[in-house]
Amino acid sequence: MRGLVAMTLRNAGYEVIEASDGKDALKKLETKRVNLIITDLNMPNMDGITLIKTLKSMPTFKLIPIVMLTTESQAEKKLEGQKAGAKAWIVKPFKPDTLLDVVRKIIG
Numbered sequence: 001m002r003g004l005v006a007m008t009l010r011n012a013g014y015e016v017i018e019a020s021d022g023k024d025a026l027k028k029l030e031t032k033r034v035n036l037i038i039t040d041l042n043m044p045n046m047d048g049i050t051l052i053k054t055l056k057s058m059p060t061f062k063l064i065p066i067v068m069l070t071t072e073s074q075a076e077k078k079l080e081g082q083k084a085g086a087k088a089w090i091v092k093p094f095k096p097d098t099l100l101d102v103v104r105k106i107i108g
Contacts, residue, residue: 070092071092088102
C-alpha cells in the first residue's frame with residue numbers, strides 16, 4: 001500500500017520520503033523538511049496516533065499538515081486522529097484521484 005501511495009504522489013510530481021513505521025518516520029524526518037505527512041493508523045513499533053502526537057509536540061512539525069490513510073473508518077477513531085492533529089482522514093482502499101485531491105487541497 002505504501003508503494004501505491006508513493007507511486008501516485010511521485011507520478012503527480014511530488015517528492016516522497018517513505019518510512020516503514022512511526023519510529024522510522026521520526027528518524028527520517030530528523031534530516032528532511034516536508035510539507036505534508038501521510039501516515040497509517042495501524043503500524044508496528046509506533047502507531048499513527050502516537051506518531052501524530054509526537055510530531056505535533058515538536059516545534060518543527062507543529063504546523064505541518066498530517067493526513068491519516070487507514071482502513072479504520074469508525075467515528076471514534078477519526079475523532080481521536082483529529083484531536084491528535086490529523087488534518088484529513090482517507091479510508092483504504094482509496095482512489096488515487098481522492099488522495100491527490102486531498103493533497104492538492106492541503107498543500108497545492
